[in-house]
Amino acid sequence: MNANAPDIRTITEDDYPSWVRALRAGFLKSGEITAEELSARRGGIEPDRTQGAFEDGRCVATFRTLPQRLTVPGGAAVDSLAVTNVSVLPTHRRRGLLTRMMRDALADGRERGDVCSTLDSAEYPIYGRYGYGPATWTTEWTVDASRTGLDPHWSRPEEEGARIDLVEPAEARVLGAALHERVRALPDRQGMTDRTERWWKLATGAVDWPGSGFVRTFTAVYRDAAGEVQGLLAYTADDHWENKAPRLNARVRDLIAADAAAEQALWHFVLSLDWVATVHSGRRAPDSLLPQLLPNPRAARVVSQADFLWLRPLDVPALLRTRAYPVSGTLVLELDDPMGIAGGHFLLDASPEGATCAPTARPADLVMGVGALSSMYLGDESASRLRELGLLAEERPGAAALADVLLRTARRPWSPDVF
Structure with a gap:
C-alpha cells in the first residue's frame, strides 16, 4: 500500500463533523452544516460500524453499516450487514478506498455472524465486483x-x-x-x-x-x-x-x-x-x-423500472438453510467470490420440510459467481436465464431447471425502503 495513502479507520467523536462534510460533498449536497443536523444525524450512526478515509486530518471517503433483518422466502428473517453512506470525494476516486473499506466491513460482518450483506446501489456497475447482485426490482x-x-x-x-x-x-x-x-x-x-x-x-x-x-x-x-x-x-x-x-x-x-x-x-x-x-x-x-x-x-x-436491493452472501450454508423451498431437490453449487469470503462447493438438500447445506467435495451441478446466487436467492432471477447470459454454467443437464423450481417464488421479491 502507498505510504501516502489515506488512513482508513473507524471514526471517533472528533472525526464526526469532517465525516458528515465528506458524506454531503460526496453526494453533491452543498450548504452550511448546522449543529442541529449534526446532532440529528449522530443519533443514527454507530461509530464502531462507521469508517472514514482520512488525509491530512480531513475525511475524504465515508462508509457505514447497520444491522438489518431481511425477510426471505417462507417468512423467516436473516441477519444482514446493510451497507450505506458510501461516498468518495471526486478528488480521491480510483485509489481503492471503497475496496479497502468494503473488505473490512464484510470481514467484520462475517465475524459478527451476519449471513449476507445488502445495499441500495446508486449506480449499477459498482458493486458486482464485490460479489453483490441485484436481488429485487422496483x-x-x-x-x-x-x-x-x-x-x-x-x-x-x-x-x-x-x-x-x-x-x-x-x-x-x-x-x-x-x-x-x-x-x-x-x-x-x-x-x-x-x-x-x-x-x-x-x-x-x-x-x-x-x-x-x-x-x-x-x-x-x-x-x-x-x-x-x-x-x-x-x-x-x-x-x-x-x-x-x-x-x-x-x-x-x-x-x-x-x-x-x-x-x-x-x-x-x-x-x-x-x-x-x-x-x-x-x-x-x-x-x-x-x-x-x-x-x-x-x-x-x-x-420507472429498475434494480433496487442488492445482496451478497457471507455464510452460504446458513443463507440457503433459512429460506423455504416448494419441492424436494439436491444441487451442488460451485461459487466464486471475488472477495474470498463465501466461495466454495456446497451441497444443498432442500424440501418443503426444510433444507440442509454444507461444504462438499462432490462435483458441481452449477458453477457461478456469488453475485449470480444473490440474484436468485430471493426468488426473482432464473438460473436458466443466467445460463443463457453466460453468468452461470450448467455442469449437470437439468440442474438449471431444477434450480428454477427450487428457488423461484410465486410472487416477486420486493424491498420498499431506502437505507
Whole structure:
C-alpha cells in the first residue's frame, strides 16, 4: 500500500463533523452544516460500524453499516450487514478506498455472524465486483385518475364493517410499526427489511433537521370489520391548478397491506381523492396488484423500472438453510467470490420440510459467481436465464431447471425502503 495513502479507520467523536462534510460533498449536497443536523444525524450512526478515509486530518471517503433483518422466502428473517453512506470525494476516486473499506466491513460482518450483506446501489456497475447482485426490482407508475374506471365518488371499503381513517403522525408511528412487523413476516414478503424506531421517527418528522428533505404526509389506515389495522397509506399532494380547475398530483410515499382487500381499498381511496388528477405510485413491486386492479389498467403508465436491493452472501450454508423451498431437490453449487469470503462447493438438500447445506467435495451441478446466487436467492432471477447470459454454467443437464423450481417464488421479491 502507498505510504501516502489515506488512513482508513473507524471514526471517533472528533472525526464526526469532517465525516458528515465528506458524506454531503460526496453526494453533491452543498450548504452550511448546522449543529442541529449534526446532532440529528449522530443519533443514527454507530461509530464502531462507521469508517472514514482520512488525509491530512480531513475525511475524504465515508462508509457505514447497520444491522438489518431481511425477510426471505417462507417468512423467516436473516441477519444482514446493510451497507450505506458510501461516498468518495471526486478528488480521491480510483485509489481503492471503497475496496479497502468494503473488505473490512464484510470481514467484520462475517465475524459478527451476519449471513449476507445488502445495499441500495446508486449506480449499477459498482458493486458486482464485490460479489453483490441485484436481488429485487422496483416499478413506479403514474395513474390518470380520470381513466381508471373506478367509482370517482367511492367513499368506503367494500368489506362490510371495514373503514379507512386518517391518523396523526404519532399514531401512525405506533400503528405503522406494528403492521409492518406483521406484514414483513408473511411467507411471500421476501425482500422486505425491518424498520427501526428511528426509521418511523424520520418518516413522520419526529426526527428532522433543515434540509433533510422531510415532507409531512397524510396517513390513512385501513381497518377490517374486527377493527384490526390491515393497511397503511402515506401520501402527499401538491397544489396544482390549470384554467381555474384543480389538477393535483398525489404521491404515494408508503403503502403497506397485509392482504389484497386492504391494498385494493387503499389504492381506490387515493385514486378517488377530490381534486387529484394524477397519482404517482412510488416504488412498488413489479408484480404489484396495480395496475390490474383497475377496471382500465391502461390508466397506469410505467415511468420507472429498475434494480433496487442488492445482496451478497457471507455464510452460504446458513443463507440457503433459512429460506423455504416448494419441492424436494439436491444441487451442488460451485461459487466464486471475488472477495474470498463465501466461495466454495456446497451441497444443498432442500424440501418443503426444510433444507440442509454444507461444504462438499462432490462435483458441481452449477458453477457461478456469488453475485449470480444473490440474484436468485430471493426468488426473482432464473438460473436458466443466467445460463443463457453466460453468468452461470450448467455442469449437470437439468440442474438449471431444477434450480428454477427450487428457488423461484410465486410472487416477486420486493424491498420498499431506502437505507
